[in-house]
Amino acid sequence: MNLAVKECKTMSSDFHLQSILIIDDDIELTEMLSAYLTSMGxxxxxKNDGEAGLSEALSGNHYDLVLLDVMMPKLDGFDVLKKLRASHSTPVLMLTARGDDYDRILGLEMGADDYLPKPFNHRELVARIKAIVRRHNIATSGGAVEQDLRVENVHLSPSSQVAKIDDIPLTLTSTEFLILRLLMLHAGHRVTKEEISLKVLGKPLQAFDRSIDMHVSNLRKKIAEITINEKIKTIxxxxxxxxxxxAK
Known part of the structure; x- marks a missing residue:
């Protein structure tokens, strides 16, 4: 994945979001969101149920981001996310009930890029959307070529957009890819959660926010499928x- 990174800068026209798929059974909310986001270009x-939403997400139509509700008829948000992640890396922002930490953690464990509790401010929603799409585009853009990174048996290749351990490809989300890149750039040295949040998620670290922990946990699980050697140490x-x- 190409990482011509302009870290923590304001979202530029190069990363302009074109299309959003909203999957939520709250018709009044989706009509309001659709009108608001459409007015912004x-x-x-x-789609107002999980089954129809999943079908659309897998239809071949390109979406820059999926806004995905948790509680829906036919298929809930977790089922949609699980089936989507089996073949697609489309960024997903989960819409969860306020105060429901279980839903947030489970969504991140299953590969969601971020979550936003309901009810939410529209400006905050747009800020989250921009941050997610920015890092996805950073990880997958075809911009200026960045030199390959190698740390022992870990290989990150911007030109081929692939991360490997022992020459075996890792299937990573854009967030996981950028976290691995940041850790590789500082191999053998600690990288704070604050730095990861700013440089990868594009936002300051919030108290009690476990997003970084869950993304790192997912990255560890994928690495563990290839090698038994511990690669990422918790400080x-x-x-x-x-x-x-x-350093071992």
Whole structure:
């Protein structure tokens, strides 16, 4: 994945969002969101149940982001996310009930890029959308070529848009890819959660926000499918470090 990174800068026209798929059974809310986002120049498609939403997401039509509700008829948001992630890396912003930490954590574990509790401010929604799409485009854009990164048996290739361990490809979300890239750039040294949040998620770290922990946990699980050697060490209360042989 090409990482010609303009980290933590305001979203530019190069990363302009074109299309959003909203999957939510709240018709009044989706009509309001559709009108609001359309007025800002976005192309919006709405589906009001999980089954129809999944079918549209897998239809071959391109979407820059999916807004996905949790509680829906036919298929709930978790089922939609699981089936979508089996073949697609389209960024997903989960819409969860306020205060329901279980839904948020489960969504992140299953590959959601971020979550937003209902009810939410429209400006905050747009800010989250821009941040998610910005990092997805950073990880997958075809901009200026960045040099390959290698740390022992971990290989990150911008030109081929692939991350590998022992020459075996890792299937990563754009967020996981950028976290791995940041850890590789600082291999053998700790990277704070604050730095990861700013440089990868594009937002300051909030108290009690477990997004970084869940993304790193998912990255670890995928690495563990290839090698039994620990690659990412937790620096308790601080952040994470990509391990090197001399640092073990």
């Amino acid at each position: 976005y192309q919006v498609t709405v 308790r209360g601080v952040g994470y470090m990509l391990m090197m042989s001399a």
